[in-house]
Amino acid sequence: MRYFQSAQDVFATLLTHYEFGGPKPWFDPALFGTDPILQRIPAEVKRRGEWIQVLAKETGGWCFLSPAEYTLYRFCHGSSLSAVNRRWPAAHPSALQEFVVRLYWLGLLAVNGRHFFDPATFAESPVTQAGPFFIVVLSERCNLACRYCFADARLHTARPLEWPAAQRMVDLIINYPARDLTLEFTGGEPLLELDLLLRVASYARRQAARCGKGLRLLLQTNGTLLTAKRLKRLNALGFSISLSLDGDASTNDLTRHFPNGHGSYSATRRAIELMRSEQVDFGLICVVSRINSAKLLTLLDHFAAIGLPSVKFNPVFKLGRARGRWQELALTPEEYLNWHQRYLAYVVSREAPVIDENLYHILRNMGQRMHSYRCMRSQCGAGREFFTFTPTGAVYPCDRFREYEDLCLGNLAEIDDLKDLGLTHPLLKRIAQRRPALIDDCAACSYQRFCEAGCSLDSWFDSHSATTPHPWCSYYRGIYTLLLELLAEDMGLLGKLYPAAHIYSKSLFND
Numbered sequence: 001m002r003y004f005q006s007a008q009d010v011f012a013t014l015l016t017h018y019e020f021g022g023p024k025p026w027f028d029p030a031l032f033g034t035d036p037i038l039q040r041i042p043a044e045v046k047r048r049g050e051w052i053q054v055l056a057k058e059t060g061g062w063c064f065l066s067p068a069e070y071t072l073y074r075f076c077h078g079s080s081l082s083a084v085n086r087r088w089p090a091a092h093p094s095a096l097q098e099f100v101v102r103l104y105w106l107g108l109l110a111v112n113g114r115h116f117f118d119p120a121t122f123a124e125s126p127v128t129q130a131g132p133f134f135i136v137v138l139s140e141r142c143n144l145a146c147r148y149c150f151a152d153a154r155l156h157t158a159r160p161l162e163w164p165a166a167q168r169m170v171d172l173i174i175n176y177p178a179r180d181l182t183l184e185f186t187g188g189e190p191l192l193e194l195d196l197l198l199r200v201a202s203y204a205r206r207q208a209a210r211c212g213k214g215l216r217l218l219l220q221t222n223g224t225l226l227t228a229k230r231l232k233r234l235n236a237l238g239f240s241i242s243l244s245l246d247g248d249a250s251t252n253d254l255t256r257h258f259p260n261g262h263g264s265y266s267a268t269r270r271a272i273e274l275m276r277s278e279q280v281d282f283g284l285i286c287v288v289s290r291i292n293s294a295k296l297l298t299l300l301d302h303f304a305a306i307g308l309p310s311v312k313f314n315p316v317f318k319l320g321r322a323r324g325r326w327q328e329l330a331l332t333p334e335e336y337l338n339w340h341q342r343y344l345a346y347v348v349s350r351e352a353p354v355i356d357e358n359l360y361h362i363l364r365n366m367g368q369r370m371h372s373y374r375c376m377r378s379q380c381g382a383g384r385e386f387f388t389f390t391p392t393g394a395v396y397p398c399d400r401f402r403e404y405e406d407l408c409l410g411n412l413a414e415i416d417d418l419k420d421l422g423l424t425h426p427l428l429k430r431i432a433q434r435r436p437a438l439i440d441d442c443a444a445c446s447y448q449r450f451c452e453a454g455c456s457l458d459s460w461f462d463s464h465s466a467t468t469p470h471p472w473c474s475y476y477r478g479i480y481t482l483l484l485e486l487l488a489e490d491m492g493l494l495g496k497l498y499p500a501a502h503i504y505s506k507s508l509f510n511d
């Protein structure tokens with residue numbers, strides 16, 4: 001039997017009191033009795049090379065079984081444990097008990113009618129631990145004019161958020177009923193408003209300390225305005241910084257450039273070297289568009305050469321200037337799947353590949369029922385525990401949809417409480433009911449617990465319906481299938497992409 005489980009699967013750990021990767025599971029007679037009746041939970045069965053994949057769509061539990069284990073598993077349906085033992089005396093009783101317990105935990109087997117995952121658990125929403133997240137756009141101004149961005153490159157026109165509104169915003173955020181809060185500053189280019197940025201962040205730090213709350217401060221910047229002095233001031237406030245780069249100089253400068261057409265590569269590289277010399281950890285986002293997608297290997301080799309072990313590769317979003325250039329920039333879901341296919345071939349061929357952080361999250365969704373990444377799922381918390389504040393003081397559920405006026409949740413001046421604000425908004429309320437079980441294709445889909453029907457807002461703005469699959473459904477189906485195929489061939493792939501996974505691989509009949 002083979003599968004992987006996330007070492008951080010808090011949800012499963014809570015239910016089992018067992019930490020994955022910890023001691024051997026225990027067949028608890030108080031829970032199971034001494035000779036329980038076993039029952040298979042309906043699952044899709046697929047041959048994957050020498051393995052047989054068993055995947056239960058309602059629980060998201062899956063594993064690979066050897067043909068002999070699969071025959072035994074099939075026999076489990078309605079049989080008692082002792083009957084299985086009599087039929088397969090070659091399986092040692094303790095190994096058989098462990099096999100049964102693991103299938104039970106994975107949500108593939110019921111024991112005495114008892115299910116490890118109550119199917120109702122996932123009915124209302126996915127099980128999550130992402131926590132509240134607040135995005136602040138202090139100003140739409142930017143010193144770059146990237147081809148796909150929605151920030152305003154006219155440096156002197158757009159007005160930043162005014163201090164009284166910023167103060168009110170911080171108070172609302174700090175009063176949000178949670179112990180730990182995350183505040184991300186994005187833009188426009190936040191460093192154009194450095195004084196305001198530092199003032200807001202310092203105030204947030206003070207207020208959080210006063211209320212005994214944890215506060216994580218993130219900064220998304222193009223890096224071109226970063227200096228040693230500025231970095232020092234940001235460090236003093238405990239900012240985590242993420243930069244943007246779309247590849248090597250010739251590739252990056254095709255999409256990320258100054259308004260006069262000059263590329264931004266050398267300025268961003270300077271910021272990378274500065275962070276290094278100051279020993280500051282940082283993240284990196286690379287936007288994948290039609291312009292740089294063909295140069296995948298050059299891109300990855302370049303990131304490896306400049307010492308970046310992981311990069312968040314985001315497909316270009318249909319926002320701002322990208323709308324008018326959609327044909328020139330956008331990849332179809334099939335093309336993005338093909339991009340990931342090529343990426344995975346690169347991973348297989350390299351000892352230490354550059355990790356795609358989005359693929360890491362996709363794998364994590366396969367390895368744990370607790371979704372710990374806020375995005376890529378229906379009921380992501382947008383408008384309830386995830387908010388975006390714009391320079392005019394308008395509040396939106398998600399920064400990706402801050403161009404959609406009909407999603408505005410109100411203005412800072414008139415909002416008293418952020419908690420569940422989205423539940424009072426007619427459109428969000430409607431979309432909030434979107435669950436895989438209500439969408440025919442998703443209800444029948446084997447990957448429904450991994451995918452959770454994708455982003456609800458994307459789906460709504462694509463089809464104006466809360467009961468259609470995500471517009472990138474073919475990508476999701478494709479990537480999960482591809483990963484399962486590759487994992488059946490070689491679980492070693494996980495070690496390269498998702499080192500936190502705990503791989504279980506043991507044969508029932510060899511023990």
Ligand code: SF4
Pocket residue numbers: 374375376377378380381382386398399400454455456457458
């Ligand atoms: S609304 Fe969509 S894009 Fe925004 S956080 Fe939720 S899932 Fe992600």
Ligand code: SF4
Pocket residue numbers: 436441442443445446447448449451452453454469470472473474476477
């Ligand atoms: S959007 Fe597609 S892949 Fe995702 S659950 Fe629905 S049918 Fe499955």
